[in-house]
Amino acid sequence: MPAQQAFESIGNGIVFANWPIMWIVVNAMFVYNTAVHSGIFDYFRRWILAYTPPDTRIILLIIGYSFGALLEGVAGFGTPGAICSSLMVSVGFDPLDALTYTLIFDTTPVAFGALGIPVTTLATITGLPVMKLSAMMGRQLPLLSLLLPTYALIFFAGFRAGFLECWPAGLVAGLSFAVIQAIFANLVGPELPDLIAGIVSLISIIIFVQFWKPKYRPEFEAHMVVAKAAVDDVENDIDRISNHSSNRSEKQHIEHSSKVESPDSIVPAEGVAQPDHSSVAENDVAHDSIASAKKNGRHLEVEKLTIRETLLAWSPWTLIVVVVIIWTFAKVPSYGRTPVHWPHLHQEVYLTLYGKRYDAIWTFEPLATGTAILVSAIPFCGLVLWNGSHPRVFWHALKQTVTQLFLPVLTVSFIMAFAYLYNYSGIAYTIGLTLSSVGKAFPFLSAWLGWFACFLSGSDTSANSLFGNLQVVAAREIGLSAILMASTNSSGAICSKMISPQNLTTGVSTIGLQGQEGRVLRRTILHSIFMVCIVGAMACVQQYGIPGIIPP
Incomplete structure (x- = not known):
């Protein structure tokens, strides 16, 4: 192969890698990091804790499977492994378990990850029709998507505690994801299957566990992990929240247990910084103190989110989903499209x-499609400022x-x-x-x-x-x-x-x-x-x- 053609092919590959592939990932990670630094991601974390039973088997499905699939659909490229494993550690999972099951779950959504980039790349490389490739994968992967939650539960909790006691939750999470994944992959294209299926699965399992809960087992009770360095701040926050909540009409108490760990034994979760903080240590302290954990108590007290906080908690994902759906069905990417020989x-x-x-x-x-995420970031940044965060x-x-x-x-x-x-x-x-x-x-x-x-x-x-x-x-x-x-x-x-x-x-x-x-x-x-x-x-x-x- 002539040297000039070799270098030109290398250059072509590098340009394609950055646009459109990494363009999607960069914008998605910017939205996520903005949510973390502004405290909005902590609203989302608290919302999940407030509306789920304190059972690690259920949290495994909600965070590891459904929310992980949503993150894979938005950003891909290992994002769920980093974010979901940290979230799971923060509610008491053994770090090794958290990472293992996050990696196992981050499989069936991968083919349509980062708004379908693997499929569109395959179509570009092979010259095959992108819709046919999407449809074919939509006739292979849903079977695995259906079985994966229950499969993971069996290995996590055993046959009796994982399958016999939790199969309804595994079925709801897997079936809701698999059906939507198959429909969108076959009828719409590769951009939306993970995004929509992840949202539907997440909402379905959260609604389901409001009416059904597995048999209580103390070994699977969820524990909030709080560093000793943060205990004083935590207790101050408890007093502040108690005084503040006296003027509210309702406050929800859920039974996520509080567990105080020494600094040496704790693995820092990915926390939330106040607007003027950037260090990891500050993030972790702020993250844990917002949870209002008690130092020696058995129960973790989580204040019920207001409607405003709930809307903010869901705003990054909702905005991305809405904008990408409009972007896809309106065929916005075709405008300004320029083929370069x-x-x-x-x-x-x-x-x-x-x-x-x-x-x-x-x-x-x-x-x-990456530009769609950037567009969704504009109103989200407006919400961040409206919430009182510093620019x-x-x-x-x-x-x-x-x-x-x-x-x-x-x-x-x-x-x-x-x-x-x-x-x-x-x-x-x-x-x-x-x-x-x-x-x-x-x-x-x-x-x-x-x-x-x-x-x-x-x-x-x-x-x-x-x-x-x-x-x-x-x-x-x-x-x-x-x-x-x-x-x-x-x-x-x-x-x-x-x-x-x-x-x-x-x-x-x-x-x-x-x-x-x-x-x-x-x-x-x-x-x-x-x-x-x-x-x-x-x-x-x-x-x-x-x-x-x-x-x-």
Whole structure:
């Protein structure tokens, strides 16, 4: 391959990595960090605590599965692992359990994560129709989405406490998510399945547990974790809230237990800073003190949120959902869309396998889906100011976003650069042609190829970029469905996110388990292998048993 074409393909990959892929992630993380620094995210945390039973089995579903899926739908790229595991630790989960189950749950939503970027990337790389790929994944993943909550409960709490006592909650969380995921993936496209399904699942399970609760077991009682350094502030807050609440008509007491830990034994949760604070220590103290925990008491007292606080708690997610829905159905991204024929690369590579030239077109969309999140941030920032926060919270949020995403942006850029070089140099086609010798067993192997690619790269998007064309070439040589094999690459890739070194390192560093990646890996690898075998078997059944399920 001529050096000029090699460097042009690298440049094409880097540009695509930053726009539209990381453009979505940057804006989503800015909204989240603004919510954290302004205290609005703490409203959301308190709202969940106030309307859920103090049972870690239920909280596991609400935060780990439903809320994690919502975050994956908005930002993707490991965001749920960082945020949800910290939230779970803050309500008494063992840090190792919190990270393990967050990683296990962060699988079926991944294929449609970051507003469908893995699917749109796969379509860009392979040239296959994005709606057909979305529909095919929407006919594979909902089965796993349905079973995953109950599956995780069994391993978390055992067969009796997890399945026999909690299967209704697992069914509600899984069924509500799976149905919406299937409908939107097949009828709307890849942008909304996770976003809408996550919201519906979250609301469904919260409403359900208002009328049904599992049998009480003390070993699964949720505990709020409060550092000793914060106890004095906490007690002051209790007095302040008690005096303030005397003028209110109602106050709710829920039975989340309070548990005081020493500073050495506590793992700091991702806290909420006051507008003029930015350090992690200050965040943790503020986060815990707002919860109004008692130092020696058995019960945690959480003040019922006002209507205003409830609206603020849900405002970031509601605004994003509303704007993205309007953006998608109004086809806003098509306005200003400009195809750029990449110089010295577009149709400079000849594909002998297909007898045609290889297009190299980067589509610049100033109103891409990431811009929709930026637009939703404008009214949200207005609400933050209306709530009394200082404008400096936006600066703190921006600085934290840059710090958090600097390395991920570099990583994704390099991976996409390699993927584009890998494709335009013909390596993907050569390997795909070689793997076609596997023959009829290829659908099962297809899932493992995606699994391996995601294990190496850490993301479904990167896995689709690396092996998407390989899957299509092998499928066409064998006479299989290219749509099914490309989709199975993505569906298989989601199964190795939980064991990817990149995600393990990020997860353990978030909740203070540095150096314990091996312990997490030992707890997730068998689940990963089991799930990819299910995906591979499903692909075989769909290809040979029910081929009518594949979009024509």
